[in-house]
Amino acid sequence: MDIFEALRHDHDIQRELIRRLIKTHGDTQERDKLFAQLKQELVAHATAEERIFYMPLMQNDFTQGKCRHSIAEHHEIDELIEALETTPYSSPQWLVKAKQLEEKVEHHLSEEEHEVFQMAGKTITQKAKQGMAGMYHREMDTQRKTA
Numbered sequence: 001m002d003i004f005e006a007l008r009h010d011h012d013i014q015r016e017l018i019r020r021l022i023k024t025h026g027d028t029q030e031r032d033k034l035f036a037q038l039k040q041e042l043v044a045h046a047t048a049e050e051r052i053f054y055m056p057l058m059q060n061d062f063t064q065g066k067c068r069h070s071i072a073e074h075h076e077i078d079e080l081i082e083a084l085e086t087t088p089y090s091s092p093q094w095l096v097k098a099k100q101l102e103e104k105v106e107h108h109l110s111e112e113e114h115e116v117f118q119m120a121g122k123t124i125t126q127k128a129k130q131g132m133a134g135m136y137h138r139e140m141d142t143q144r145k146t147a
């Protein structure tokens with residue numbers, strides 16, 4: 001498995017969690033549980049992805065601009081998570097904000113998969129792509145425990 005496959009795999013986990021989250025209603029255990037899971041996945045992934053994938057790509061002029069853009073989007077996603085945390089589950093606004101988060105995350109994942117990975121693929125060797133997958137998995141294990 002290479003780094004791109006590893007990242008895509010976890011993107012699909014996020015997509016599935018959001019898809020289920022926006023089908024939940026009001027102040028329910030299901031909404032609370034799915035939101036906690038989604039938040040943990042988003043935060044753990046953004047941290048591991050920045051450390052293992054974006055950090056080395058920032059050193060390269062060809063990929064630096066795209067990396068900055070992606071990291072800025074991680075912050076926008078954090079802000080949308082915070083907005084959800086300060087809105088009561090029972091409020092009609094909660095779903096409105098959850099859908100904004102869905103839109104932002106979908107956009108971000110698709111941009112990474114269709115633009116960032118293509119650019120990054122040109123600058124990383126095959127061996128490094130595989131090495132990064134191992135490092136990413138180890139970092140995700142740590143982050144999932146602490147996020």
Ligand SMILES: [Fe+2]
Pocket residue numbers: 046049070074108112
């Ligand atoms: Fe990302």
Ligand SMILES: [Fe+2]
Pocket residue numbers: 007011045049109112
């Ligand atoms: Fe990602």
